[in-house]
Amino acid sequence: MPEGHDERLKDLVGDCVHCGFCLPACPTYALWGEEMDSPRGRIHLFGQVLSGGPIESATVKHFDSCLSCMACVTACPSGVQYGEIVEAARDQVEQSAKRPLPERLSRSAIFALFPYPRRLRVARLFLLAAQASGLRALLRRPKVAARAPALLRAMESVAPPITPIERLPPRVPAVGNRRGVVGLLTGCVQSVFFSGINAATARVLAAEGFEVVIPKGQGCCGALSEHVGRKSEALRLAKKTIEVFKAAEVDFVVVNAAGCGSATKEYSRLFQDDPSFSAEADWFASRTRDISELLASVGSRAKRHPVRARIAYHDACHLAHAQGIRLQPRALLQEIPELDMCEIEDTMCCGSAGIYNLVQPDAANELGDRKAAAVVAAEPTIVVTSNPGCLMQIRSALERSGSEIRTAHIVEVLDNSIRGG
């Protein structure tokens, strides 16, 4: 690692005064009560590594178990940049540590699939076939599930019901006076499994006076890879994404997935060691907007029709903690007539966290169950969020608990309201 970088990391680690305020915010500390699986403990572990300590399997395990939810960053009174620390830690782990073979195969499989929409579409067909033939339901039977590989089980459990793909044209014109031109990041998982959300996003943006450009050839923004420390892969995917949008000449890049929004806003830091591309990275990062952030900032123009529902808004970690966006989605929902809002008391991460629910299914399930219980306690009819990962996780947890509460992305609610309620 470059010398200067090491010094900076030592400084970051030194910022931690060991006060422990992060502990109650941390999902893994809530689950296991172990110092090593708390932000304070992980910072300490990384400090040991920076001082020359070995990267042991224990160290790897504790970094792997971090959800990167950034709740600790919000809770920390000393301003410790935990996000940067854990990323650097994961980077080092990827480069130097050896994982057991089954784990390595799992990860390779996941990253051979998820960042590539075309491959995801193939996987989708398999899931569709499994769904239609009843094989999917079979996989849920306890005896079968017990024998199936954990990864397969986890994937099946979070994957949403397969619906037809809604195709998007390359350009959607603005309704009324044009306020600007925005690019739509279609995402990887989102574009294949939640194409309806992307379509809704385009419609809402258009209704609010934006011309929407949906560039072809988009892949994954690199968020998933970046969060687990597969840095070169993340750089490759990010570069492609940036190039695709640069060519499109847009005022803003609109993101409807919290994870993607948080990752793209940090492109500047991702490319800090690559001066040849940093200007483009900066350009992109400065133009990224979450859909609720953009709409709240320009003010709503399109008429909102009543939506009779009681909605609990779930803050995706990467929107609330990583981007600081909490009020805007709520403000947008409040504009809808006859919509009743309630708050979920437990704001802890739902356990989705990128690919976390695939590689740490037990922990993710527990967190999901916890979130589902909190959602049920708030008694909404629909729980709304701004992230596909959260949607899948919460939907699957609610199903497990036998609840009939529905899930929706915020743009689906807005779209519904604009189109007639």
Next chain:
Amino acid sequence: MKTFRTGRRAHKAGPKTRAGEAIDLLAPIVGRDAIICDPVELATYECDGLTHFRVRPALAVLVGSSHDVEAVVGTCARLALPFVARGAGTGLSGGAVPDSEGVLLVTSRMRAVLSVQANNQRAVVEPGVTNLEVSKAALPHGLFYAPDPSSQQVCSIGGNVAENSGGAHCLKYGFTTNHVTELEVVTPDGATVKLGGMVGETPGYDLVGAFVGSEGTLGVATKVTVRLLRLPAAVQTVLAAFSDTDSAGRAVSAIIAAGLVPAAIEMMDALAISAAEKAVHCGYPKGAGAVLIVELDGPLAEVEESLLDVNHHCLEQGAFEMRLAVDDADRARIWRGRKSAFAAMGHLSSSYIVQDGVVPRTALPQVLRDIAKLSEETGIRVANVFHAGDGNLHPLVLFDERVAGEEARAEQLSAQILDLCIAHGGSITGEHGVGLDKLTAMSKMFSEDDLATMQLLKAAFDPHRICNPGKAVPTPRLCGEPPRPRRGTQPLQEQGLAELF
């Protein structure tokens, strides 16, 4: 039922140490997953909220029940292994610093609120429950748990019991010792004993009173029964800005002399305010040399009249701005600055010492002037945050460890502040405890005879001295070594040095 982490690596067979024996004896009882013996993992437990003292324990056990605690302590008694109990590890005197040859007993998994009995105004909780959780559990019944240390969202009740924690509202409501009526304790011989009872005034010696504040040196609490109080009808919080600490101090004296008993009176000086501003953007009045946060609670009529008096006294002593919280959110905003003050120091200085001393309230203005003078003479900045109502100071002594000699000067200043406290008839610690940090200072506050008398109590509970040894009360004749702060992160290096005290 919670699932805990599985897959701990097997303990490597090697020459049998007492610690190894302990693991073998404990694994079948507490579960192998609850035992930590990997050095890298153990290192994360090497200190509490005070990073100066770091010692890696031989092993750590995450106990899940009173039964587990009994097993751990009993095993330690059998093997003559020292043991140290730890809650959330947020203490500021090194009370939970492990013993290098012993067991660290971690209560973070014992976090059940066992019962809330509104009709008896009691709650029974396990030691790992956080302070705030107790109040949260009591809230639906219109009750609350009064002691509220600033770290209340993370610190554990077990830790509060050990330190006799206070908090901003202890001015009116008292400390942990005034709110605990019963304890279930595992004494250092491994026996479980009940101390006190549901009602106060249990016949016999006040064992609860002796145990609370004993800093984990007399045993491990496994169940705590606390008193809950009726939430006050009205709360009013006032933020008053003064041009200097002298006038703020005079306002405090005036308020007390008038027979008012606010729930809390806190003061912060200009330096502390600037740190809090950077950290949490509390928006305190610009240009304030000192702010007072005065909180009144109780029956509506009483609070309203008292509020007028408080305003009057503050204005009379020169307050240039008075802000009244209009709702709960506003109140929380006012308090946020004060509550984050310590941790916020990181924005002002790379390192700092959090000191904790008490002087009689009437001596406050003089002591603050003395501290300012010392600060000027040594060139070491001191930010002052404190519970003005009860004279409990928290001078935050700022220094840059990279500048030669600055750390030593800061330590010296910090020690001199304690000397000031003693000279004025105060105390060397109002809240944070003695732990490791103030062992030498104990000899300044108490005579050899005083300390020997305290040891008589210790001898009754822990004749073999295995329970958090070397903390809280120095054994006379062995307390000459001043504890030195550590900056390194390599625990193996520190161990040898840290044991010398």
Next chain:
Amino acid sequence: MSTLTELEEACPSRVRQGRGLDSIDGVTPGLVASPLGTGEVAAVMRVASSAGLSVVARGAGTKLDWGNPPASADLMVDLSRMSRVIEHEAGDLVARVEAGTSLAQLTEVLGSKGQRFPVDEVVAGSTVGGVVSTGLSGPLRYMYGAVRDLVLGITVVRADGVVAHAGSKVVKNVAGYDLAKLFTGSYGTLGIVTELALKLKPVPVARSFVVAAFPSPRDLTPFLSALLSCQAAPTAIEIERTAPSLPVQMSVLIEGRPRSVELRAAEVATLLGGGEPFVTPPPGWGQLPGPVTLKLTAMLSAVPSLVEQASSIALQLGLPARVTGSAGTGVLFMGLPDRVPAVVLAALVADLRAVCDGLGGHAVVLRAAAALKSQLDPWGPVPGIDLMRRIKESFDPDRRLAPGRFIGGI
């Protein structure tokens, strides 16, 4: 040198032979020393230690028949001459006093500056040392806590004559073990307390007593519950039943500023279904019933049940028991005439003990003549007794301080 001579050296011209009037529950001390100051107490105790004398301390002698009679009392240390208010720092709400200071004297001195030590004088003539040594509190305990919550620091003389200090004179202090708590209520069995630092409160400007009567204890329940959760912030919630089948009187003390007291007293009066506010305390307020006195404790929710059961047991045994005390904290007292036969008292205590045990509390015979106590254990069983014995042994290995007076034969 004889012991007497040594004592006289330690405590010049204030050592004399013990007389009948000095008797501690029927045990006359051999010698009585009246030291002036902690130094003399220490000197006296050193002599006692080397001579192996058993020692009992005394303030005003108002509670000498409390607990068990001492197994022996070679020397009585009379602290009544140590009655100075050493320091009263009004701005700090702290006072330092010698142990022999009477509560009455203290009240006067503090009252001149508008402050008080918020502990009732439930036994007339009590000294601060005596009140602390017996852990005796009154109605004010509801608001201010029992006496153990109000002692900030102590100076004690140990059995071996060594002087030790614990706590401090500031309201907030966690340095060292809280020996002040350990010594409070210890009946002089761990050492002699010579000086104390006390936490004070301002004397309220106005007060009002709201009184209401209820036919039976059961009728109390909803009202007591309402009082405990009301927002009037009473200073004391007391009940009194002068005889087993009579109505129960509830008296609530409200203190504060005049207007606020008026409003809150009215609130409480309404809450009690039409109580009457008075400016003066009801007769017998804050006085221990007696001459035979029992202390009965129970969980808050069980207080009405305790009153009912205590009354019915007394009634069955034909005893005109008076039950009074702090319903707000669950600490009640029962008074009986001294002509109660020892055997009947023993039966009463056994039954009451069982009741209190089931209600989360204890039954203790605080005061009775020695003859009456001969057939029973005034203290009863208590958890942690082994630990208490170990503490006693640590502080007084020769078992010379008030031997046998305390719980479990300590």
